[in-house]
Amino acid sequence: SQKIEQNSEALNIQEGKTATLTCNYTNYSPAYLQWYRQDPGRGPVFLLLIRENEKEKRKERLKVTFDTTLKQSLFHITASQPADSATYLCLVYNFNKFYFGSGTKLNVKP
């Protein structure tokens, strides 16, 4: 099985700065990795997917990188806004199994 590690400490940044969140996995390189946003008391909302053979994906202010050597994905939010404040989860998929990280809470201060 996989162990997914995300920083459990909240990330506090100033509005306008770039937020960078980390997702590390321990075992097999996943077929793909996804990032989700979860607000309190709500279900996760899909943001980005990156596949094993991709290095980087972008969507508007979001960027995801995937380094299979480091067994790590980085999730960046540029020009962050207070509305970006939420918990961000990564999901790793391989061998027909999903594994979620416990998420990192992002606080963007005005």
Place this chain on the structure above:
Amino acid sequence: GAVVSQHPSWVICKSGTSVKIECRSLDFQATTMFWYRQFPKQSLMLMATSNEGSKATYEQGVEKDKFLINHASLTLSTLTVTSAHPEDSSFYICSAGAGADTQYFGPGTRLTVL
């Protein structure tokens, strides 16, 4: 985008009673639906995978007789927590698969067992 609803959004019940949670894909057909449980400040834990018209596949450690899953149509799956106990209190979230690598999540159901 694809919308998944859950009903009820929250429920409080007495210990020993059963609670049914519905998960619906509103604007697409989902051959596969997933049920998760999330405890406060913890990750989503996959409980079971439900395929339309067949028996659900439960993850290790999840009691299939306690958490009954029915996926009778391409737009509806239900999770019934039978003989609920306080330790079953949690946030239950469903998702519907819309392809090999896409899940759309419902808003979740908060279950509190007294």
